[in-house]
Amino acid sequence: MAQRRQAATGSADGVAITAQPKPAPSPYYILPKAAHLDERVLVLKHDDTFAVFDRFGDIQPGGMGEQGIYHEGTRFLSKSILHLGGKRPQLLSSTVRTDNVLVGVDLSNPDVYSKGQMLLPRGTLHLFRAKFLWNGVCYERLRVTNFGLTRVESSVSLRIDNDFFDVFEVRGQRRPARGEMLEPLVEPDAIELGYKGLDGVIRRVRMEATPAPARTTASEMLFRVRLEAQEQTDLYFVTSCHIGNHNPDLEPFDEALRKASRALHLPSPQECSIYTSNEQFNDWLNRSVADLRMMITSMSTGPYPYAGVPWFSTPFGRDAIITALEYLWLDPELAKGVLSYLAATQSAEINPESDAEPGKIMHEARSGEMAALKEVPFGRYYGSVDSTPLFLILAAAYFRRTGDVAFIEAIWPNIEAALAWIDQYGDRDQDGFVEYFRRTPKGLAQQGWKDSQDSVFHANGELAEGPIALCEVQGYVYAGKKGIAETASALGRRHQAEELCRQAQVLKERFEHAFWSEELSTYVLALDGEKRQCRVRSSNAGHCLFSGIASAERAARVADTLLSVHSFTGWGIRTLDSREVRFNPMAYHNGSIWPHDNALIALGMSHYGLKEQAARVLTGIFDLSIFVDLHRLPELVCGFPRRMGKAPTLYPVACSPQAWAAGAVFMLLQACMGLSIDARASRVTFSHPFLPESLQSIGIRNLRAGRACLDLTVVRHAEIVGIDIVRRENHVEVVTIN
Numbered sequence: 001m002a003q004r005r006q007a008a009t010g011s012a013d014g015v016a017i018t019a020q021p022k023p024a025p026s027p028y029y030i031l032p033k034a035a036h037l038d039e040r041v042l043v044l045k046h047d048d049t050f051a052v053f054d055r056f057g058d059i060q061p062g063g064m065g066e067q068g069i070y071h072e073g074t075r076f077l078s079k080s081i082l083h084l085g086g087k088r089p090q091l092l093s094s095t096v097r098t099d100n101v102l103v104g105v106d107l108s109n110p111d112v113y114s115k116g117q118m119l120l121p122r123g124t125l126h127l128f129r130a131k132f133l134w135n136g137v138c139y140e141r142l143r144v145t146n147f148g149l150t151r152v153e154s155s156v157s158l159r160i161d162n163d164f165f166d167v168f169e170v171r172g173q174r175r176p177a178r179g180e181m182l183e184p185l186v187e188p189d190a191i192e193l194g195y196k197g198l199d200g201v202i203r204r205v206r207m208e209a210t211p212a213p214a215r216t217t218a219s220e221m222l223f224r225v226r227l228e229a230q231e232q233t234d235l236y237f238v239t240s241c242h243i244g245n246h247n248p249d250l251e252p253f254d255e256a257l258r259k260a261s262r263a264l265h266l267p268s269p270q271e272c273s274i275y276t277s278n279e280q281f282n283d284w285l286n287r288s289v290a291d292l293r294m295m296i297t298s299m300s301t302g303p304y305p306y307a308g309v310p311w312f313s314t315p316f317g318r319d320a321i322i323t324a325l326e327y328l329w330l331d332p333e334l335a336k337g338v339l340s341y342l343a344a345t346q347s348a349e350i351n352p353e354s355d356a357e358p359g360k361i362m363h364e365a366r367s368g369e370m371a372a373l374k375e376v377p378f379g380r381y382y383g384s385v386d387s388t389p390l391f392l393i394l395a396a397a398y399f400r401r402t403g404d405v406a407f408i409e410a411i412w413p414n415i416e417a418a419l420a421w422i423d424q425y426g427d428r429d430q431d432g433f434v435e436y437f438r439r440t441p442k443g444l445a446q447q448g449w450k451d452s453q454d455s456v457f458h459a460n461g462e463l464a465e466g467p468i469a470l471c472e473v474q475g476y477v478y479a480g481k482k483g484i485a486e487t488a489s490a491l492g493r494r495h496q497a498e499e500l501c502r503q504a505q506v507l508k509e510r511f512e513h514a515f516w517s518e519e520l521s522t523y524v525l526a527l528d529g530e531k532r533q534c535r536v537r538s539s540n541a542g543h544c545l546f547s548g549i550a551s552a553e554r555a556a557r558v559a560d561t562l563l564s565v566h567s568f569t570g571w572g573i574r575t576l577d578s579r580e581v582r583f584n585p586m587a588y589h590n591g592s593i594w595p596h597d598n599a600l601i602a603l604g605m606s607h608y609g610l611k612e613q614a615a616r617v618l619t620g621i622f623d624l625s626i627f628v629d630l631h632r633l634p635e636l637v638c639g640f641p642r643r644m645g646k647a648p649t650l651y652p653v654a655c656s657p658q659a660w661a662a663g664a665v666f667m668l669l670q671a672c673m674g675l676s677i678d679a680r681a682s683r684v685t686f687s688h689p690f691l692p693e694s695l696q697s698i699g700i701r702n703l704r705a706g707r708a709c710l711d712l713t714v715v716r717h718a719e720i721v722g723i724d725i726v727r728r729e730n731h732v733e734v735v736t737i738n
Helices: 253-265 279-295 317-327 333-344 387-402 405-410 412-426 471-490 494-515 540-547 552-562 595-607 611-627 664-673
Strands: 008-012 015-019 042-046 049-053 068-071 074-077 079-084 090-096 103-108 112-114 117-120 125-134 137-146 152-161 185-187 190-196 202-210 220-227 232-243 273-276 296-299 302-305 675-678 683-687 697-705 708-716 721-729 733-737
Touching (some): 049 125, 068 232, 074 232, 125 152, 125 253, 152 202, 202 220, 220 232, 279 611, 296 333, 302 317, 302 333, 317 333, 317 387, 317 595, 333 387, 387 405, 387 675, 405 412, 412 471, 675 697
Antiparallel strands (some): 049 068, 112 117, 190 202, 202 232, 675 683
16 A cells, blocks of 8 residues: 555544545535534435435434525525424324435424423324425425323424525535515514515515415514314424515415425336336336436426435436336336436537537536526536437437437437547647546546546555546446447448547557556556546546446456455445555545445446346345435445444535435446446347346336336246246337347
């Protein structure tokens, strides 16, 4: 191991500290606001609105600081706390419904004493809170029931406040100036708080109550509740988010709930369903489907998965593409929506302020005050080196999955623009590799999927100087050109197909020479600006299996390196091998475990026939899903080794749900089954399927290939895995290669 450099020493609270050299923190670093990991939160999302509640269904201003109701990049409510008789009620239980539509919270009264005598035993009053989001509005019904033997009189109050923080402020970024808080508007049954931002936009949050409270102030609604024995009453709260002159439509609680439920339960006509012989696995599957449906936002261009709650609930290019790839075999409509949106937002100009260049695919888009004022560059930002080749990979995969000639022809100019960006702007020095180097100091310093400031470095820990060529990005370019070559050939563009194949082959040969390290037995992380290898063992090399750029012999060695005790923890593959100088299991990208990263690696292993290795990865991530709340895979977990009797260590500010983490299970299953679909040939192929012991069978219903439809069961036998066809509509060939 390289020697760690020591820069300075000191002490804090009696603890000796040796400081390690590190880059200046990114202004977009997500700052934890508590010294401990808070108890779990309850999350809801609908389109551009999301909410984070504590276990009581409240919004607390303390803790990790992320709780609130958010709309279009701004927190519209930062405090909402329920009291019963002037005190916080006792928590019985709380959860998010399995379909992610509704938060349900059961509460009760504590013991109430007066002058040493008990007036009200705990558990006499039951309070049930039901909360959901629909079209920019948070609806809540509070049902209070008296289970005592005598009449009970008490007060119920809801105390609220707001800061109208931009999401980047909530994340910890400080602003030199803020807008103006407006005078609260207080009505008998409503409180309205407002803020005029520096962007000139007025944002308002309005809370209305039914029936009208006994008392309403600018910060509290108070109700007098009088209940006979076994009597109940309902209180309704409607919290609406208003921007400028837009006022959301308000509906009765039951009607809005019916519409919200129908929207999340309505699958695409092309979507297939999965069930397995393992009920714990089914819990993971069901949660993943529900999370994806919640993260998908209806855009004018079609469905689009927002990246993650709370920090990334907005369109991201890379995240959406990978999510669509994970879900492609189940429902290609998501991929079509992603391709449509990214084609519509593809850059047509050079704009250094947003790292934009002609043909480049967007990294992220933000609304909100700070984006409008360009205090952050992310209004529409293009600082990712991999979104453009990944766009090509998804386009080719979508065409093979669907045979949708009309759509591919419609976006063909975008495909050609993306190819031109790779050759003209992506390859900055015309050495045959695609590099990145930010054009604006406000932009991201690292522009691969590992975009932490310290994620690309040399073996001695020294940060790499750009322009930087990441190993996985060369693989994405290779796979993108190969896939588009196949697509071009099918569309009759023979000469273009031949040229793209030639370019891909040249890249593959150059890649093997420039990126392989015999000593490390893997592909190196990157080449720096001087074309020196960043001789670091990382999970990035596993993506070279996903793309197919790796040679067969070296692919097997990469897999062995990734599954060694230094990289594979038992829960999954780390982002960074533990032998590397910057390894830290608690770091965002330098030792943690990301489910989507593991899914891409497992599918890559599958491409090279390494099915048992892919199944090991699936088993680790499946076991992880058993231990996390709601079976919901977070964005990442810490990369500590698996220990007997100990759950995985959570990362304190991970997004949960996260779209590409939710989609990981489907790509992991695809990897183990060796599943591929060719719609134009009307063929479904299972190549060397292999199932771990935890999965004796997998049932797949409504699997479509062109005009055909299949129900089938994948069954694990002693020596092989068999495919039983249960139902077949129209002609489709099912091929099993064992």
